[in-house]
Amino acid sequence: MAGVGVWFAIAIACHFGAYCAYLLGLRRDMVQPNRASWLIWSFATTVEAVTYVALNPGTPQGMVFLMSAGFCILVTLGLWRQSQWSAPSATELFCIVACLGAIGLWLVFRNTFWAHMLVVAAVPVSFWPTWQSAMEDRTRETSPAWGWWTIGDLATLLVALRASRHDIADLAYIVVEISCHAGVWLMIGLATINPWRSLRRGGMDTGWRFRVGDTHLGKAVFATHRFAEGAILMPFTGRRFHADRVPSLMRGQQDRFVQVGAQEYMGPSGGYDDLVNHSCDPNAGLRFTDKGVLLIALRDIAAGDEITWDYSTTLAENNWHMICQCRSEQCRRVIGNFSTLSPERQEWFRRRNLVAPHLRRRDSVTRIEGDTAAGQ
Template sequence: MVASFAGYAIYLAGLRQRLVEPNRASWLIWGTSTTIEAVTYAALNPRTPQSYVFLLSAAACLGIALALWRRSRWSAPDTVESLCMGASLAAIVLWLVFREAFWAHMLVVAVVPISFWPTWRSAIADRARERSPAWGLWTVGDLATLLLATRSGSQDVGEYAYVFVELVCHASVWFIIGLATINPLRSFGWRDGRLRVLDAYAPAVNPFHIAENHLGKAVYAAQGFVAGERIVRFGGRRVSAKRLPRRLLGSRDRYLQVAHDAYLGPSGGIDDLVNHSCAPNAGLRFAADEVVLIAIRDIAQNEEITWDYSTTLADDGWSMGCRCGAPICRGVVRAFVTLPPERQHWYLARNIVAPYLRGTKPPATNRRALCGLG
């Protein structure tokens, strides 16, 4: 009983922190069947400890089902979910009108694996949807109940069957998501001066998403960034200017000038796709061993992330037409020295200009410095 209710508490905590994405069809079936079973048992066995346990379990199942419906928009169940719900509810109705207690109870046993089918599908498709220690606790609780029942010999065959099927179903989900989820060191920890619950199961959130705009592919913020925050590290191999290809076209044309005679090649990552803007919300900051894109103002969620390509350009002979759409769009992207003095000072004051461009006018090169838009 302790393991079972601890499982409900942890599962609700994970639901509140959006660490799990339970299947609503399964929880609707469980909430309905557990409630009917609890009410029926309490009517036949009033004021017994087990009747209160059933009622608390029903309340927990209904609480999770209601929380699922409240936190997300309604979406109709798919065909498999509809079949499972229909079969389960039909069995429950037959259970209520059946005269024979044994066969009525066996109908409830048959409902259990049917009700688990939507959750199995969901967990197999993405284990993170159900990655909660609760499944391990429910399995342990079922096993303890089954062992206690067999040792006392006070249960009939129907009761054994129900507990055994519950045990197998809970254990199957636990195996799908990983047995290590019950590790208490991953579930609880003292950090930053307070107890943290389930932090180890928080999914890694992708801070970006790729979408198409009038320039082609563009990088958008999937979460907000505050001014001064690191956005992404620019990768790629360092390449000598003498080794650059003569003609660079399409997706291969992504070279970032980092010195008079050196470039960073394409990384194949998100940094290759960040577009230019004449009024950017980010800029490149250079360190001894890395080049990092920094937010130069607060960037809102779903806003495109951009930087000014001119802040790294030294090639006087290279230019690129600009269609960024900013009110101060220059119409063409050229070397840093071609920017108006006040704009150069603006970038320099924010430390988002390649170090080799600061100070004296750099010598011209005969290579293009950067990728085209998109």
């Protein structure tokens, strides 16, 4: 029984540490959890934990389930508090309905074994929105929590195997949980197991090409190694929104929407691209290509340099402005749309193909009209 106690303590420690790391990452805008998955997990773990403890009082697995339920609720509340509402996708809606339906059937099923197996089958469905999100952009889930959840699940499995009686349904549930947590961990990279990365001063160093740190403006993105001029730094991703669906165009430094078309905006992705700050003397710029929106190095960037770009190079919106605090020698004091740049600066960005397409088209129309007028 002493061995069971050790593995139980390891399971508790791993799960507790994982949830703390994930909550800290959420607080620091380092992860963008999928709301559909966490809504399912909050409801499911709460119902299952309460039911399991009622049927199996005093078991160590019950304590782990109760702790997980409490933390799931905390993550979900934090996630919904700091994110803008958007309707779930068709896939997310299907997963929510399927999982909640399985839990409902589980509560009324007379056959305990098959009721529990129904919940086991629903676990991968609940993970699907998170897997899909991580496949689109792994930085959304770059947290050491996934590795520690996997290890905690393995410890829980050992506790269950060393118990006096083995419940096949319980073992199946734990094995599926291990597989699902490990699946996310593999997607984001096994190197993200180090829990201290969430606690380091200056932000979470993810071990990739960038790290997030703090500046006088708040969060910022820094290079972790050298980039040559012209190098592709990162893609800008995120859901596209029509202009009338953007929550606010006047939120200044808190605005994480990038104008990508005359009436189209790109919302926050939850990745590094959300945290790249403006500078009137940037070392990077956005290039719109067939492969997407890419951040390109405008000059050599050394390890430790903050990555910045000029927000005006995508803006056509006349009503948006922001007081600039970039502290560069070329600081314009106020950031506005592309037309607020000097003609020389506009041409500088055009020659490097670092102007948004909707602005290039407008510039072309202006030049054509000017040439026509001159010819007349």
